[in-house]
Amino acid sequence: MNLAAMIRDVARRQPDAPAVTDGAVTHSYAAFVDRAARIGGALRERGLAPGDRVVLAMENCGEFLELLVACWTAGLCVVPVNAKLHPREVEHIVRDSGARAAFTTPGLADGLTPLVSQVETLETLVCTRTPDYARLLGCDPCAVHPGGAEERAWIFYTSGTTGRPKGAILSHRNLLFMSYSYYADIDALDARDVKLHTAPLSHASGLFALPHLLRGGHQVVLPGFDIEAIADALLRYSNVTMWAAPTMLTRLVHSPLASSLRTESIKTIYYGGGPMYVADLRRALAIFGPRLYQIYGQGESPMTIAGLAKTMHDAPDDLRTCGVARTGVLVRVVNDRDEDVPPGEIGEVVTRSDCMMQGYWNNPTASAEALRGGWLHTGDLGSMDERGFLTLRDRSKDMIISGGSNIYPREIEEVLLRHPGVLEVSVVGRPHPDWGEEVVAFVVAKPSESVDPAALDALCLDNIARFKRPKSYEFVEALPKNNYGKVLKTELRDRMKT
Structure with missing residues (x-):
């Protein structure tokens, strides 16, 4: 069940096929697994033992992928x-x-580099494209560690929008299930497929490198999200799949280059990691056609809880949902006693599958809370209709309670984004002495656009209950975001305290 052994089998079948391209350098599958085996051997020579952790703090590059396989080869x-x-x-x-x-x-x-002297456990830090890294490639290759399916493969640290990030422990079984679910729900893959990496490999893009590697696909790594570079890649490659966070997909569809992209080269754009507003989604569908797949997951169940399939993007009402439970995945919506709520009612989303993390690294209290009753408690609020379509409302911590009524910011954000002059918006609660909280909207206007608060008020009053209407609008140049593109609502709430 070691993923490295499976990728080595791919190299045996198609040794000359391209595995990874980074800039002008392309490694075949034979070269890719050989390099990984040599780095794995070097790590063993340095005394690392199966189960030891290896941090990859790296910009996007081909070496990231060979280091993944190198570590798994050595059982790390x-x-x-x-x-x-x-x-x-x-x-x-x-x-x-x-x-x-x-x-x-x-x-x-x-x-x-100073971390080597600052962290007691850290014995070595190696930089790619240096003589130190080249020396690793000169070591003898090692055999694949004969590990079991439950051995740790990847510790995924949460984005930490509140508090210190926690490390979700993912096993080889978790990542293999994630890959099988990809084949079942998203696409069949083979050596003709190209995985274009424009987002951080440490996150969603890198996770879905695995189903492509396991089927012999070609990984093409870009340094970052650059629309001109994406346009060039679509001219060079076909059967391209790429990941886009909602903010990335929005930038892409609003770019002047959007209308000239060679969209026939695109097989799939999978998106998720935050709310994708309906107005932007409709624009993306108009440009790319039926090539979009929405992912709902989190680091604790990597990329695999629910999904809105390409064919499901045809129904206008379903665009507001994140689809149905993925193959082999159970999803429920529960109250605070972990009892199922009726269809249409809001509760916490919980899930159970072989993709569910083992727990949080070195944090038994948080693990017990998140995995109580054998279900992963996501902290997301949502509702499920009679057909099993899941609609996310908000993170439970972002819900606003005003005058005893629950208000879900995303519902208001969706309405405000219908204004043609609004580029981005984030709704938060502000303390109120009588009502508990009141609604405040932080608004980013499109360049050279003027947005009248009265027009936003009218838009809200035409679409949602009066008590949900923002009591004030704060116009800002940009919304604060973390390194994964998620809006930091905690920072917005802090701004209102000053």
């Missing part, structure tokens, strides 16, 4: 870290995971 557990994190944030993850080794890239090396 990878801890990918977003390259945009501050060195202090990386230090917390290195320390919390007890990592013995770390890898980084030239653009991050100066900030992260």
Whole structure:
């Protein structure tokens, strides 16, 4: 069940097929698994033992993927870290995971090198494209560690929008189930498929590298999200699949280049990780056609809870949902006693499958709370209709309670985004002495557009109950976001305290 062994089998079948392209460099599958085996052998020579953690704090590059396979070859557990994190944030993850080794890239090396002397467990930090990294490739290749399905493969640290991030432990079984679910629900894959990476490999894009690697697909790695580079890749490759966070997909469809993209080269764009507003989704469908798949998941159940299939994007009412439970996945909506609520009523989304994490690293209290009763409690509020379509409302911590009534910010955000001059909006609650909380909307106007608060009021009054209407509108140049593009509502709430 070791993923590295399965990828090595792919290389045996198609040794000359392209595995990874980064810039002008392409490695065949034979070269890719050989490099991974040599790095794995070097890590073993340095004394790392099966189960040890290895942090990958790296910018997007082909080496990230070969290091994934190298670590699994040696029986090690990878801890990918977003390259945009501050060195202090990386230090917390290195320390919390007890990592013995770390890898980084030239653009991050100066900030992260001091970690070797700051974190007791960290014995070595190697930067790619240096003589140190080249020496690893000169070591003898090692055999694949004969690990079981439940061995740790990946510790996924949450984005930490509130408090310190926690490390969700994902096994080889979890990641293999995620891949099988991809084949069942999204696409059949083979060596003709191209996975284009424009988002951080430490997150959703890198996770879905796995179903492509396991079927012999070609990984094409870009340094970041660049619309011109995407346009160029679509001219060079066909059968392209890429990940887009909602903010990325919105930028793409509003770009002047959108109308000239070679969309026939696109097989699938999967999106998720935050609310995708209906107005932007309709525009994306007009440009890309039936090539969109919505993902609902989280690090604790990687990419695999519910999904809105390409064919389900045809029904206008279903665009407001995140689809149905993925193949092999159970999804329920429950009250605070973990009892199912009736169809249409709002409760917490819980899920159960072989994709569900083992728990949080070194945090038994948080693990017991999240996995109570054998179900993963997502912290997301949603409702499910009679057909099994799940509609997300908000994170439970973002719900506004005003005058005893529950108000779900996303519902208001959807309405405000219908205004042609509004680019982005985020709705939060502000303390009120009589009502408990009142609704405040932070609005980003489109360039050169003027937005009248009275027009926003009228839009709300035409579409939602009066008590849900924002009591004030705060116009800002940009919304604060974390490194995964999620809006930091905690920061917006903090602004209102000053």
